[in-house]
Amino acid sequence: MLYFDNAATTWPKPEEVYRAHDQALRQGGNAGRGVHQASLAASRTLFRTRDSLARLFKIKERDRIIFTQNVTESLNLALQGILNPGDHVLVSSLEHNAVIRPLEYLKSRGVSYSVVPCSPEGELDLQVCEQYIKPKTKLMCFTHASNVLGTILPVRELGRFARKHELLFMVDAAQSAGVIPIDVEEMNIDLLAFTGHKGLLGPPGTGGLFVREGIVLRPLIYGGTGTHSASLSQPELWPEGLESGTRNVPGLAGLNAGVEYILERGIASLRRHELELMNLLLSGLESIPGIRILGPREPEKRVGLVSCVFLCHSADKIASLLDRKYGIITRAGLHCAPLAHKTAGTDTQGALRISLGIYHTEEDIKTLLAALEELLRGE
CATH class of the missing domain: 3.40.640.10 (Type I PLP-dependent aspartate aminotransferase-like (Major domain))
Structure with missing residues (x-):
């Protein structure tokens, strides 16, 4: 997992x-x-x-x-x-x-x-x-x-x-x-x-x-x-x-x-690691067609999470496929924050949230990105 x-x-x-x-x-x-x-x-x-x-x-x-x-x-x-x-x-x-x-x-x-x-x-x-x-x-x-x-x-x-x-x-x-x-x-x-x-x-x-x-x-x-x-x-x-x-x-x-x-x-050291992974995650998601990222693009303006929506798929479907096919755990839905989703314009559809932890590596991010790219290509 x-x-x-x-x-x-x-x-x-x-x-x-x-x-x-x-x-x-x-x-x-x-x-x-x-x-x-x-x-x-x-x-x-x-x-x-x-x-x-x-x-x-x-x-x-x-x-x-x-x-x-x-x-x-x-x-x-x-x-x-x-x-x-x-x-x-x-x-x-x-x-x-x-x-x-x-x-x-x-x-x-x-x-x-x-x-x-x-x-x-x-x-x-x-x-x-x-x-x-x-x-x-x-x-x-x-x-x-x-x-x-x-x-x-x-x-x-x-x-x-x-x-x-x-x-x-x-x-x-x-x-x-x-x-x-x-x-x-x-x-x-x-x-x-x-x-x-x-x-x-x-x-x-x-x-x-x-x-x-x-x-x-x-x-x-x-x-x-x-x-x-x-x-x-x-x-x-x-x-x-x-x-x-x-x-x-x-x-x-x-x-x-x-x-x-x-x-x-030290929080500064943990934060540096998070920002490095966030930079890799954001740039990788931006390179995959059919994904819209919510929130600011600059990693330093956000904590270690990214929510996104998909052009041709529901967030629920992608989250379910990531789990069942690849063993990758994410969170889809409104995240108990409907006002935030309304602010982002996603209150009727929700979003897929990817949130990082202290033990994640660059290889973990690459595995996630490869799975998303494969799913959105329909393979």
């Missing part, structure tokens, strides 16, 4: 991730639920993982990182935790349903939102954002990189824009965490939502939300926290008051190993 669906979940993981997950699962223990050695060891796992993430994202206070099961939970926790009736939100036309569906739900609670249009290639004009600000605008929530077009949005400039207009700024880093450098201070990010199982190379069931000091957040889930157990009210401690229930200690141990892998090798 040749796996090109890393934008959905990265695979394979570094060997260190598998070992850390297995060791923590065998070790046992429930973090924050006792003073015995197994519980304390589990608590240390959470501490180390928060510390690694804080170093990766340049977060000063590691306790401002809340663990979740994925970026969808992180986004829901943030949106439902800070927005009140009458508040207005700005989003881009590239957002995933993990942002749009919570906002649609919150509309019934008196929250409104506006979609700032991007170009068909996914580029965003900050001057256009100005036109959508309202007196009740409270939050800007933007993806860092589109899971459909691959386009990287100008997060640093968006952060300055949010500060200028005294707005909260949240970034959905589902496709960028572990792939593109993120500095929450330099980028003026107030809330950073991320998942563990994609670019951070961790297991599924892991994710988190960074919340800047001073921002009040209502819990999404209420229950046992291992603290203030005699109180019937939810404790307001950070981060425990927002992490009710048992944490996924084995998953977070694996996530820590994935983040440490990235820190040791």
Whole structure:
């Protein structure tokens, strides 16, 4: 199997991730639920993982990182935790349903939102954002990189824009965490939502939300926290008051190993490898008749994924043939991001997405391109 669906979940993981997950699962223990050695060891796992993430994202206070099961939970926790009736939100036309569906739900609670249009290639004009600000605008929530077009949005400039207009700024880093450098201070990010199982190379069931000091957040889930157990009210401690229930200690141990892998090798080095493969992939796809590439043509303007449509075939058909005939795994459809497909003009047909991983080689790219060329020739 040749796996090109890393934008959905990265695979394979570094060997260190598998070992850390297995060791923590065998070790046992429930973090924050006792003073015995197994519980304390589990608590240390959470501490180390928060510390690694804080170093990766340049977060000063590691306790401002809340663990979740994925970026969808992180986004829901943030949106439902800070927005009140009458508040207005700005989003881009590239957002995933993990942002749009919570906002649609919150509309019934008196929250409104506006979609700032991007170009068909996914580029965003900050001057256009100005036109959508309202007196009740409270939050800007933007993806860092589109899971459909691959386009990287100008997060640093968006952060300055949010500060200028005294707005909260949240970034959905589902496709960028572990792939593109993120500095929450330099980028003026107030809330950073991320998942563990994609670019951070961790297991599924892991994710988190960074919340800047001073921002009040209502819990999404209420229950046992291992603290203030005699109180019937939810404790307001950070981060425990927002992490009710048992944490996924084995998953977070694996996530820590994935983040440490990235820190040791350096995002810059991993990104150089990705850009080299992206250049080969984009130029190869452009040379095959009957393919239209979505998003920017310059590799440096996108993360390691390419979506495309076909002149004479459906994306579903090509994805199925790649899988059954060649053992090549891709992803066809709307990718849970209908607004992004509407932006690209593919909302009625979907697209085929090819997404790279850290272990791909030039030979893998050439194998994929040869298979696509053979399929489109009808052989």
